[in-house]
Amino acid sequence: MKIILISLDTLRASRLSSYGYTKRTSPHIDQIARDGVLFEQAYAADIPTEVAHTGVFTGKIGLTTGAVSHGSDLTQLPKSVEWLPNILRSAGFTTAAVDNMYQLKEWFARGYNYYINSVGGNRWIDGSTVNKLALPWIDQHKDESFFLFLHYWDAHTPYLPPESYIPEFYDSAKDPFDPRNKSMEPAYNHSAYPFFKHHHYDLVGEVTDSDYYDALYDAEIRYLDDRLKELDDHLAKLGIQEDTLLVLFGDHGESLTEHDIYWDHCGLYEPTVHVPVIIRWPGRMPEGRRASGLVQQVDLLPTLLEAIRKEAPSGIDLSKLNDPAGLDGRSLWQTIDGASEGTHETVFLSECAWQAARGIRTDRYKFIRTYDAGPFTRPPRELYDLSVDPEEKKNLADSEPALAEAFELELEEWVQRKLHGRQDPMVVQLEERGLPFRRRIEQILAGAGMTWDEWKSNPDRAKFDEAANKHSHSK
Template structure:
């Protein structure tokens, strides 16, 4: 038995053709979905990258593990917390990864026989890098029972797809740098601009048309899709495609100007928390199944363990493959086999990086409570009727206070139950260190001789760029 778990970092569900997008960003992923199962309402309970992947590999949400912040110095995952690759290795699987999350936290390398660190000289990693490491590894281990984790970053900023992919999504007749186009001004004059200037805007160039950034995102997805097609063709060439369970998932999505978020992944809104989730296992998973109910990332661990039990590989010791105690995830197999639709009636949501907020997503409603809005302007409570307002533009918290109160009470009770009297790690983070990404902006501003207070009152690109030019040292 072979399992390939594929993280498609920053991939927004609604930007895939199989999730209803009108452009051809994902022909091969769509084909995988037709050959297996697609979960229409899959959600990232914890965002962004660090907390999302911790949930995938533990089967537990952030309030269970204590890992709720991305990029925090306070975060630690005890070695006593059971970890998916370690569980599979103990049962007899050869475990491998092409990944660089080890650069964030040490626990992401736990449990692997082979950890191929994909970090390189550039801060971005494209699918070519991943495939060049993954394909030879698969060939070397094709006769073994293996678990392989692949982490593709193509849809993450900075959007730098191969140039040949851009014309399909942005006409060569258009000028992305036309000074008469002012659509980039809200992004360039946003409070978060100092961070994105270095990590995104300067790498792409002086773009004036915001639609160009959206097109670059689409082009990155299409390039990623071709990399996945190459991977799939390799499995077929080796004769192991039929034996391989492939799982594609997004760790979080991406906001493309919605809610004052410019090409980044914060906010508990649908563009960021609604993720793609697709599985294919020839002969075991029904073809063309679309699951309509709510599921979440932490469901993946129990699902993969159940998959091994279903297959019963001869070389695997099933007695050593136990479900960890205290799982928040539930196996997706009943949904896959049409016994149920989904695994949850509601999903609790959390973030603590750019902003600190928690929320609840039901089939119809979204409730968000913000504790610290960071560089954004947010109402303390937000309530959206997703059936009538899928774009989450009309906050109903003041119009429907009883319903908002009911969701807030439900959220409070869930948090209290998870904490069981222990300190809240989100509140501890805010009290001791503050928001991790606000601290990053403050460090950049300080290097430019500015303070957060003066910048946030008047965030104008020209002011910051002038401050940077006046300094003799490089501001990053």
């Protein structure tokens, strides 16, 4: 038995044609969905990358593990917390990863016989790099029962797809650098600009057309799709495709200007928390099934363990594959087999990076409680009726106060139940360190001789650019 778990970093569900997008970004992913099961309402309970993946590999949400913040030196994951690669290795699987999250936290390398670090000379990792490392490893271990984790970053900023992929998504008659186009001004004048200038805008160029950035994102997805086809074709060539349980998931999505978020993944809005989850296992599950109920990423761990118990592969010790205690995730197998449409009636949401907020997603409503808005302007409470307002544009918190208060009480009671008397790690983070991404902006501003308060009160892009250029030339 082979298991390949694939993280499609920063992949927004609604940008795939299998999830309703009209452009041809994902022909091979769509084919995988037709050959397997697609979960229409899959959610990232914790965002962004660090906490999302910790949930996937533990089957537990951030309030259970204590990992609620991305990039914080306060966050630790005790070795006593059961970890999917450890579980599988102890049962007899050969475990491997092509990944670079070890650069974030040490626990992402736990449990692997082979941890192949894909980190390179810059923060942008091309999917072809992942395949160049993964395919030879698969060749060498094709006759074993293995678990392989692959982490593709192509849809993450900075968007730098091969030039040949861009024309399909951007009108060739347009000039993305036309100075008469002012659609990029809101992004360039945003309080988070210093961070994105350094990590994104300077790498792409003086773009003036915001549509061009959207096109670059689409082109990155299309390029990623080709890399997945390359991987899948290799499995077929080796004759192991039919024996491989393939799982695709997005760790979080991406906002493309919605809610004052410019090509980034914060905010508990649908563009960021609604993610693709697609599973294919030839001959063992239905083909072309679309499950419509709510599921979340932490459901993947118990789903994989149940799959192995179902298959009972030779040489694997099934006694080592009982579900860990205290899981928040629930196996997707009843949903896969059609006995249910989802695993949860409610998904609780959390973030603590650019801003600190928690939320509730039901089949109809989204409620968001913001505790620290960071560089954004947010009301303390947001309530959306997604049945009539899927883009979350009309905040009902003031016009429906009783409903908003009921959701807030439900959220508070849920937090207290999960904490079991422990300190709230989000409160600890905010009181002892503040928002991790605010600290990143502060470091960049300090290099330009500015403070956070000065920048927030007057985010003068020209002044920052001049100061930053002087600082870089003085090095």
